[in-house]
Structure formats: structure tokens, C-alpha cells
Amino acid sequence: MTANPKGGRYRAWGLIVPTGVLYAVTFGIPMAMLLSASFARFEAGRTTPGFFLDNYTRIASDGVTLQVFWNTVTLSAQITAVGLVVAFPVAMLMRRAGPGMRLALMFVLVSPLLTSIIVRNVAWMLILGRSGLINTWLMDWGLISSPLALMYNRLGVIIAVVHVYLPFAVLPIYAALRAIDPARENAAASLGAPPWRVFVHITLPLAMPGVVAAFTLLFILSMGVYLTPVILGGNFVVTLPMMITDVARNQYNWPFASAMSVLLLASIVVVVALASALNRAFSPPRND
Amino acid sequence: MSAVDLEAVVKRYGRVEAVAGVDLSVESGEFVTLLGPSGCGKTTTLQMIAGFVIPTSGQVRIGGRDCTRLAPHRRNVGMVFQNYALFPHMTLQDNVAFGLRMRGVPRAERDRRVGEALALVRLSDYADRYPGQISGGQQQRVALARALVIRPDVLLLDEPFGALDKHLRDRMRVDLRELQKQLGISLVFVTHDQEEALSMSDRIAVMEGGLIRQIGTPGDIYERPANRFVAEFMGESNILTARILSTSGSEAEADAGGMPLRLNGSGARGDAVTVMIRPEKIMLGRAGAAGAGGIPGRVAALQYFGSSVHYRIALDCGPELTVIRPEADPVSRLAVGDGVEVAIPPGIPFVIDD
Numbered sequence: 001m002t003a004n005p006k007g008g009r010y011r012a013w014g015l016i017v018p019t020g021v022l023y024a025v026t027f028g029i030p031m032a033m034l035l036s037a038s039f040a041r042f043e044a045g046r047t048t049p050g051f052f053l054d055n056y057t058r059i060a061s062d063g064v065t066l067q068v069f070w071n072t073v074t075l076s077a078q079i080t081a082v083g084l085v086v087a088f089p090v091a092m093l094m095r096r097a098g099p100g101m102r103l104a105l106m107f108v109l110v111s112p113l114l115t116s117i118i119v120r121n122v123a124w125m126l127i128l129g130r131s132g133l134i135n136t137w138l139m140d141w142g143l144i145s146s147p148l149a150l151m152y153n154r155l156g157v158i159i160a161v162v163h164v165y166l167p168f169a170v171l172p173i174y175a176a177l178r179a180i181d182p183a184r185e186n187a188a189a190s191l192g193a194p195p196w197r198v199f200v201h202i203t204l205p206l207a208m209p210g211v212v213a214a215f216t217l218l219f220i221l222s223m224g225v226y227l228t229p230v231i232l233g234g235n236f237v238v239t240l241p242m243m244i245t246d247v248a249r250n251q252y253n254w255p256f257a258s259a260m261s262v263l264l265l266a267s268i269v270v271v272v273a274l275a276s277a278l279n280r281a282f283s284p285p286r287n288d
Numbered sequence: 289m290s291a292v293d294l295e296a297v298v299k300r301y302g303r304v305e306a307v308a309g310v311d312l313s314v315e316s317g318e319f320v321t322l323l324g325p326s327g328c329g330k331t332t333t334l335q336m337i338a339g340f341v342i343p344t345s346g347q348v349r350i351g352g353r354d355c356t357r358l359a360p361h362r363r364n365v366g367m368v369f370q371n372y373a374l375f376p377h378m379t380l381q382d383n384v385a386f387g388l389r390m391r392g393v394p395r396a397e398r399d400r401r402v403g404e405a406l407a408l409v410r411l412s413d414y415a416d417r418y419p420g421q422i423s424g425g426q427q428q429r430v431a432l433a434r435a436l437v438i439r440p441d442v443l444l445l446d447e448p449f450g451a452l453d454k455h456l457r458d459r460m461r462v463d464l465r466e467l468q469k470q471l472g473i474s475l476v477f478v479t480h481d482q483e484e485a486l487s488m489s490d491r492i493a494v495m496e497g498g499l500i501r502q503i504g505t506p507g508d509i510y511e512r513p514a515n516r517f518v519a520e521f522m523g524e525s526n527i528l529t530a531r532i533l534s535t536s537g538s539e540a541e542a543d544a545g546g547m548p549l550r551l552n553g554s555g556a557r558g559d560a561v562t563v564m565i566r567p568e569k570i571m572l573g574r575a576g577a578a579g580a581g582g583i584p585g586r587v588a589a590l591q592y593f594g595s596s597v598h599y600r601i602a603l604d605c606g607p608e609l610t611v612i613r614p615e616a617d618p619v620s621r622l623a624v625g626d627g628v629e630v631a632i633p634p635g636i637p638f639v640i641d642d
Contacts, residue, residue: 181371181373183369183370183371183373184373184374184375186338186340186360186367186369186373187367187369187373187374187375187434188375188386188390189339189340189359189360189361190338190339190340190360190361190363190365190366190367190435191361191366191386191387191390191434191435191438192361192364192387192390192391192438193361193386193390194359194361195361197390198361201375201386202375205377206376206377282377284376284377284378284418284419284420285418285420285421286376286418286419286420286421287420287421287422
């Protein structure tokens with residue numbers, strides 16, 4: 001490489017050719033097709049290719065799509081917020097735990113990912129339902145007189161989605177926490193900071209890159225949830241992916257479904273841009 | 289009043305005794321160094337003073353107050369860490385101000401004291417920089433300013449110069465010692481470098497296996513080591529076994545494998561004692577040269593160090609000695625195989641515990 005840096009650089013680029021081809025075929029081409037489909041016209045069950053803005057005008061004006069989109073965004077924000085709050089203490093525990101305990105925690109964390117989504121959601125129905133585990137217990141103990149509405153609403157969806165996506169939040173935060181030199185926290189303590197101020201002034205700011213990564217992953221994954229709101233949300237929680245599926249599969253209106261998909265993708269691009277801006281804001285300047 | 293008192297302090301991790309019973313008093317304004325190889329318990333001892341480690345038994349007092357189980361943030365202790373442990377997301381100004389903010393010092397006074405502290409370490413012009421933008425030596429000085437600004441009862445330093453290059457290290461030594469004297473601050477310094485310990489400390493505690501093996505002034509420790517461990521750890525030494533032939537007062541005549549010695553130390557006739565001789569105190573002359581008049585031997589090996597030359601001398605009567613002479617010494621033109629004569633001034637051989 002040193003003898004021929006230019007040739008070396010080309011050779012290095014050669015290494016990504018297989019991945020590049022794979023991405024072009026499985027990502028680039030479908031994306032281009034999706035984008036072009038979103039500009040097609042759908043009339044009386046017939047699709048006319050071309051450059052029409054019908055679908056986007058409809059999104060902006062039908063009063064339903066934007067409402068569902070906004071529901072999806074706020075649901076994702078709630079899932080992300082709850083997920084981050086739940087994940088941070090778990091990541092802190094993993095940082096302090098011994099290797100055995102850490103492995104056990106890791107296994108418990110990823111276990112939902114190893115379970116079928118249907119099985120997992122049905123299990124949550126058994127726990128959260130009107131005569132489910134939680135309500136039965138609470139009523140047996142006399143803490144409540146009538147069952148709480150734990151599902152067929154946002155709460156149930158948030159609980160179930162946080163459950164399955166928790167590892168995507170815990171792992172980046174844990175990695176960021178591990179990278180913090182404990183001497184920095186000790187230094188703060190020796191300077192007079194009680195534990196909570198060490199956390200606020202040192203641990204949390206230094207873990208921000210992990211929190212931003214966790215935020216990005218949780219938000220993007222939440223924007224795409226489909227089956228969990230179908231099962232645990234009843235008909236009361238409608239997300240954009242649910243609407244896209246309905247329009248594409250039941251109404252065969254691929255152009256409109258494509259336009260909604262483009263909207264979903266665009267919002268994810270905004271989230272990623274926001275995350276990288278946050279990351280830049282949180283990384284202190286350095287010279288080397 | 290003493291700044292820090294450790295009384296029979298023990299720290300056990302499972303079955304391992306990291307610190308096996310340490311007693312130490314640091315006087316107000318005193319510079320005490322904990323010196324020892326890695327794993328000797330010096331850092332654990334320091335961390336018990338700071339409060340990061342709670343002793344298994346024993347007592348830690350800071351400024352006369354029992355702090356054995358007190359959380360670190362409730363002690364008034366300044367600590368400088370090996371890798372500085374600066375807060376990378378804060379400017380130098382904010383790093384130094386941190387301890388004052390935690391103490392609720394009003395803004396105006398805080399700014400004034402931070403300014404003074406940064407001036408003390410000659411970093412006033414860098415107040416708005418971040419730790420990632422300055423050099424290692426500058427980071428070191430920020431860490432020092434940050435620990436000093438809170439006016440701690442004692443300043444603790446854990447191998448603070450380990451990451452610096454030799455030139456910078458030498459300079460920091462002088463700076464730290466001057467600063468400590470100027471502020472009259474009590475200081476506990478941890479290092480494995482005996483030169484660092486000798487050149488800076490009022491007193492040195494040499495540690496091994498979780499115990500203080502000897503405590504004293506640098507002169508005491510170097511000239512009059514209590515035992516073989518201290519003698520060997522504090523620099524080059526010749527350690528010989530000798531048999532006492534006769535004694536008179538605090539001096540004794542002895543024989544070390546055929547080599548006659550006049551010892552500083554006493555013992556009964558016929559006793560076997562361990563004797564330490566510092567290599568730079570041994571006189572060396574070319575065989576037959578006028579005024580040599582010593583024990584004959586040969587140069588077995590030599591190492592050139594620039595300012596000094598280290599010789600390995602095989603004596604005709606058996607023992608081998610290490611001798612260090614300044615490079616400027618006329619005998620320094622000796623070569624391997626040359627015949628030499630060695631003289632050990634009376635009182636230089638020192639009896640130590642084995």
C-alpha cells in the first residue's frame with residue numbers, strides 16, 4: 001500500500017464491491033421504484049405511471065393521513081421516551097455487574113427478540129387484558145374495584161414495544177457508559193459532588209453519545225411498528241404502517257401507499273439528521 | 289496537628305490482603321510519598337484516604353476527624369489521578385470551578401478563585417479551552433489546579449507523572465514541590481519511582497505486601513535502609529553476608545567471604561549479618577596505582593551511562609561487587625579484565641535486616 005498508495009486506495013474500495021452490489025439490488029432499486037410509484041396516478045383501480053402529485057396532495061388534504069402520521073410520531077416519541085428511561089438504569093446495572101450477572105441480564109434483554117412476535121403479543125394480552133394477570137391480582141388484593149384499561153390503547157402498545165426493543169436502547173447506552181473512565185466520576189466525588197450530582201454532571205453528559213444512538217434506534221424502530229398495535233391496540237391505535245398495509249393490500253392503491261411510505265422514510269431521515277446534530281453538540285472539541 | 293492519620297488500616301478483598309495494617313501520620317504541610325512496586329497496596333491506601341475504598345478495619349482520620357466510612361464527597365480531599373480524569377465536556381475554567389460549584393461558593397468568589405488557581409499553574413490564557421485541546425502536561429496542571437482550588441485538607445496524587453515524558457516529569461517535580469511549599473499544603477504522593485520519591489518528599493514510606501516496610505526521610509531510607517527489600521528497591525546496592533569478628537562501640541570488624549569490612553552496626557562475635565554497601569561509596573583504583581591499597585580484583589563487566597560508569601568487580605577473594613564511579617573519575621578508562629583495587633571506607637557497610 002505504501003509503495004503504491006493510489007492503487008492501494010482503489011484496492012481498498014474494491015473490498016466494498018460485494019456489499020455495494022447487494023445494497024444496490026436490495027435497497028437502491030426498490031427505493032427508486034417506490035419513489036417513482038408514489039408519483040403515479042391511481043384511478044378506478046387502474047395505475048397510470050407518470051409524474052403526478054395526486055398522492056401527496058391527498059396526504060396533505062384528506063385530513064386522515066396526516067392525523068395518523070402525527071399519531072405515529074407521538075406514539076414513537078412516547079415509546080422512545082419510556083424506552084430511554086427504562087434502559088438507562090438497566091445499562092447502569094450492567095456496567096456495575098460482574099461478568100456472570102452481565103451475561104444473565106443480556107440474555108433476559110434479548111429474549112423477546114428470540115420469541116415469535118405473535119406469541120409475545122398474545123402473552124402480553126394475557127397479562128394486560130381485562131381479566132389478565134395484572135388486573136386479576138390488583139382486584140384480588142382489593143387495590144382496584146374495576147379492571148384498568150391496560151390494553152386496546154396506547155399504554156398496551158407502548159409496554160409491548162418497549163419490551164421488545166429495549167436491547168436496542170440498553171446496548172448503546174451500556175457501551176457509552178463502559179467507555180467512561182470511573183476516575184472521572186471519582187474525581188467529581190472527591191470535589192464534593194454527591195452521587196446524584198456525579199450522575200447529572202458527569203455520567204449522563206458523558207453517556208450522551210449512547211443515549212443519542214439509543215434514541216435514534218428506538219424512534220426509527222417505533223415508526224415502523226405494525227403488528228403490535230394491531231394486536232394490542234385493537235382498532236384504537238392506528239399507525240402509518242397499518243394504514244399503508246391497508247391501502248396497498250385491501251385497496252390495491254400502490255401509488256398512495258408508496259407516497260405514505262415516502263413520508264415515513266422522510267420523517268426517519270429527519271430523525272437521523274437530528275441525532276447527528278445532537279451528537280455534534282454533545283462531543284467536546286479536541287485537537288488531535 | 290497531623291493532616292492525615294491512618295491507624296492499623298486493613299483492606300481485604302476476599303482472601304487477599306491489599307493493605308495488611310498500615311499506620312501513618314502525615315503532619316500538616318508535610319510531603320509524604322508512598323513508594324513501592326505495583327501491588328504493594330500504595331494506591332489502595334491512597335484510595336482509603338480519598339474515600340473510594342472503605343477499610344476492612346482500622347481508622348482513617350483527616351484533620352483529626354474520623355473519616356473511615358465517610359463518603360468521598362463529604363471529605364475535604366483533593367485528588368490528582370494518574371490519567372488526570374479531567375471532565376472532557378467542560379472547559380478548563382469549568383473543570384476547575386467544579387468543586388466550588390459543588391460547595392455552593394458564590395459566583396464572584398468562584399470566578400476569582402478559579403482565576404487564581406489557573407494563574408498558579410500558568411494556564412490563565414487557556415481558561416476557555418477544552419481538555420482535548422491541550423497537551424498532557426497542561427492537563428496535568430489543570431488537574432492540580434482543580435484539586436487545589438477547593439483548599440483541601442490534604443492533596444492526594446496517584447502516580448501523577450506516569451504518562452509524561454522524562455523531561456516534563458522532571459520539571460513537574462520541581463513545580464509541584466515548590467507549589468506545595470508555597471501553599472504549605474499537606475500532600476500524599478504515590479509512586480513506584482524511587483528517584484521521584486527521593487527528590488520530592490519530606491518523608492517516604494516504602495511499601496511491600498500491603499505493609500510499610502520503612503518510613504523516614506529520603507536520606508534515612510537511602511543511606512540507612514532497614515531491610516533488604518528497601519535497600520534493593522531504593523537503587524543499586526551490594527548486599528553481602530558477613531561474620532562479625534570483633535566489636536567496639538557502634539562499629540564492628542567483619543569478614544564477608546574473605547573481604548574485611550568495618551561495619552556501622554553492632555552484633556555479637558561470630559554472628560552472621562546482612563550488610564548493604566551503596567555502590568557509589570566504594571573507592572576504585574587501578575591495581576598497583578599509588579594510594580589504592582585495597583582489596584584486589586578484576587573488572588568483570590562494565591556499563592556506560594554517560595554521567596557515570598557501572599562496574600562489576602570480581603574480587604580475588606571471592607565476592608563480586610557493583611561499583612559506580614562518575615564518568616569524570618580518572619579510573620573510568622578501565623576496561624573489562626583490568627586489575628583493580630577496591631577500598632570500602634569504614635562505616636559505609638550498613639547492617640540491615642534480611
